Amino acid sequence: MQLWLIPILPLAGFLINGLFGRRFSKSLVHTVAVGSVALAFAWVLKTLFGLGELHTAYSEHYFTWIQSGTFAVQCDFSVDRLTAVMLLVVTGVGSLIHIYSIGYMAHEGGYYRFFAYMNLFMFFMLTLVLAANYLVLFVGWEGVGLCSYLLIGFYFDKKFATDAGNKAFIVNRIGDFGFSLAIFYMVRHFGSLDFATVFAKAPSAPESVLTIIGLLLLVGACGKSAQLPLYVWLPDAMAGPTPVSALIHAATMVTAGVYMTARSWAIYTHAPAAMSAIAIMGIATAFFAATIGITQYDIKKVFAYSTVSQLGYMFVGVGCGAFSAGIYHLMTHAFFKALLFLGSGAVIHALSGEQDMRNMGGLRKYTPWTCWTMFCASLAIAGFPFTSGFLSKDAILLAANHSAPWIYWVGTLTAGMTAFYVFRAFFMTFFGEYRGHEHHPHEAPLSMRIPLVILAALSLGGGYLFKVPEFLRQVFPTYEVPEDTGLMLIASSAGIIGILLAYLMYVARPAIPESIAASLDGLYTLVYNKYFVDEIYGAAVVTPVVSGSRAVLWKGMDAGLIDGTVNGVGVVARGVGSVLRLMQSGNIRSYATWVAFGGVLLIVAMGIAGGLR
Amino acid sequence: MAQVPVSWFLSLSAVLFVLGVAGFVFRRNIITVFMSIELMLNAVNLSFVTFAYQRQAVDAHLFVFFVMVVAAAEAAVGLAIILTVFKNRATLNIDEVDSMKN
Numbered sequence: 001m002q003l004w005l006i007p008i009l010p011l012a013g014f015l016i017n018g019l020f021g022r023r024f025s026k027s028l029v030h031t032v033a034v035g036s037v038a039l040a041f042a043w044v045l046k047t048l049f050g051l052g053e054l055h056t057a058y059s060e061h062y063f064t065w066i067q068s069g070t071f072a073v074q075c076d077f078s079v080d081r082l083t084a085v086m087l088l089v090v091t092g093v094g095s096l097i098h099i100y101s102i103g104y105m106a107h108e109g110g111y112y113r114f115f116a117y118m119n120l121f122m123f124f125m126l127t128l129v130l131a132a133n134y135l136v137l138f139v140g141w142e143g144v145g146l147c148s149y150l151l152i153g154f155y156f157d158k159k160f161a162t163d164a165g166n167k168a169f170i171v172n173r174i175g176d177f178g179f180s181l182a183i184f185y186m187v188r189h190f191g192s193l194d195f196a197t198v199f200a201k202a203p204s205a206p207e208s209v210l211t212i213i214g215l216l217l218l219v220g221a222c223g224k225s226a227q228l229p230l231y232v233w234l235p236d237a238m239a240g241p242t243p244v245s246a247l248i249h250a251a252t253m254v255t256a257g258v259y260m261t262a263r264s265w266a267i268y269t270h271a272p273a274a275m276s277a278i279a280i281m282g283i284a285t286a287f288f289a290a291t292i293g294i295t296q297y298d299i300k301k302v303f304a305y306s307t308v309s310q311l312g313y314m315f316v317g318v319g320c321g322a323f324s325a326g327i328y329h330l331m332t333h334a335f336f337k338a339l340l341f342l343g344s345g346a347v348i349h350a351l352s353g354e355q356d357m358r359n360m361g362g363l364r365k366y367t368p369w370t371c372w373t374m375f376c377a378s379l380a381i382a383g384f385p386f387t388s389g390f391l392s393k394d395a396i397l398l399a400a401n402h403s404a405p406w407i408y409w410v411g412t413l414t415a416g417m418t419a420f421y422v423f424r425a426f427f428m429t430f431f432g433e434y435r436g437h438e439h440h441p442h443e444a445p446l447s448m449r450i451p452l453v454i455l456a457a458l459s460l461g462g463g464y465l466f467k468v469p470e471f472l473r474q475v476f477p478t479y480e481v482p483e484d485t486g487l488m489l490i491a492s493s494a495g496i497i498g499i500l501l502a503y504l505m506y507v508a509r510p511a512i513p514e515s516i517a518a519s520l521d522g523l524y525t526l527v528y529n530k531y532f533v534d535e536i537y538g539a540a541v542v543t544p545v546v547s548g549s550r551a552v553l554w555k556g557m558d559a560g561l562i563d564g565t566v567n568g569v570g571v572v573a574r575g576v577g578s579v580l581r582l583m584q585s586g587n588i589r590s591y592a593t594w595v596a597f598g599g600v601l602l603i604v605a606m607g608i609a610g611g612l613r
Numbered sequence: 614m615a616q617v618p619v620s621w622f623l624s625l626s627a628v629l630f631v632l633g634v635a636g637f638v639f640r641r642n643i644i645t646v647f648m649s650i651e652l653m654l655n656a657v658n659l660s661f662v663t664f665a666y667q668r669q670a671v672d673a674h675l676f677v678f679f680v681m682v683v684a685a686a687e688a689a690v691g692l693a694i695i696l697t698v699f700k701n702r703a704t705l706n707i708d709e710v711d712s713m714k715n
Contacts, residue, residue: 586711586713587708587711588707589637589638589707592634592637593638
């Protein structure tokens, strides 16, 4: 079936644009970039139709990558139903965002560079989801991290953008450290990294081993998917262009952690402690990030914290054993969150770069397409009944209630807050009076509107189009939760209450938010400053590491020990030489003196040794 | 007739040798230095001959002849060099003949 074609097509696009794009016209650059991704999407569709029902995984072997004794790593790709969902999401949403970028990036410099990086990202992301063993997955995992870094720092002449890129890369290193430890441990314990082998051996392995592997994998997922305590890089990652935020930091890359944990279900189902850790981490992140989202004014920051929060939901689903619900939410989230970011990108585009919602308002009149497509996405993320978001969030919350009711209640509260902050952003942007400085807010061009409309349709109906839980039933262990209409009503009414509250506070009575903020001054300051987490990390981790490196590693080890040793050898040699140099005077009589002196010394030595009898 | 003890010869040899060394080290005049070298050679010759006499063996005489031949050749070459140096530089001070040093 030539699975390798799927990632190779974007790679070819990357190579063409990366090597020659500087000399291409803009239309040629985006034809190559969008074309390669669209071709990959077409090839995914053709492959999936060709493979039919996919009751068993379909694999292709290319070559042996590493062979060391009995341990071997193959370069293999495989497709099962889980991969199929991921492939469709990545290439489908990826194609739409590439099309959108044509309009969004039209006036930006570095056009070819942007599209080359985007194509490279698609290559690594597709490698990640197609991989048939953990090491190939890790290659994709690191590759998407690299592209994330490159694209966050796309505006490399801005200090905050390069700082944000560095932050994303370094924080991800912590997670990747855990992931690589998990890989080493798997090699040691299972002697293989193939999914099939590892998962076949997992049930007979001791629970302690599986728990350790599970927790280490979770550390990796936690870094890549921006969960507590490693979420700090994602809000800063909004320094990149908005299509990047939509593709990498909302729809695909950050969900790689969810995909990886769901893929490792055979390990987690035998390690209940690790499962609970996932669920608790997920719900804590979901709640924590939602509270921050309520207070932010930067439209992209609101959606960034929303992404962190929604990723927490996915982990709740995975951690409660409802793997398919987590993947379901992954897919619907890809639709509506990509749309929210693309929509906010259209707003920013309309206002020529303005991101502060206090300088927006009333844009409904100027940008109706953006307004109403974003309305669809907002409804979906709020879990409004019968939207895609409602279906997937409901599946997660039901599973949560089944394993631990308190998670359900926190999740429901979070759902209410989610609805509130998303509609707060929506109303602040599109309703009320226009407060901006740009005199002619303009609607997005056609290339940006088409993806918005398609994604809006998917946000509302995508969950019905692709019934992921049923599709994935045979991939994951059976997990049946009885339908519970009461719980469903509570959760969706929490969402509706959130929407109404937002309407009340930001459209009907705009004075309320300020009075609440004033009455809860301390709490508001705390949340508005994101709980000072960045400052705490800075004081607790960054400063000690930097000053420790400076004092011990630089001044002590490098300048002191290493330079000291090298310079010391030189100083000793010079010292000895400066003494010996005096002997080589060029004065023949001093040489003769030395010879005489030596002769006397020799005779004395002979005398002492008994030479003279 | 009482024999002169061997140690007297050797002491004379040592004294001559030390005189040669001292002359070589402390004098500046090239010719004096040259003569000091000859003096050292002959001091050594004296000790050779002394030992040959003591052991009643002729081997050491052989060495003495060699030394004398070499010293004669050296004297010829050395004096020629000294003459040339003096012709070129109008000095016999050994410290002033140091163009190799710089």
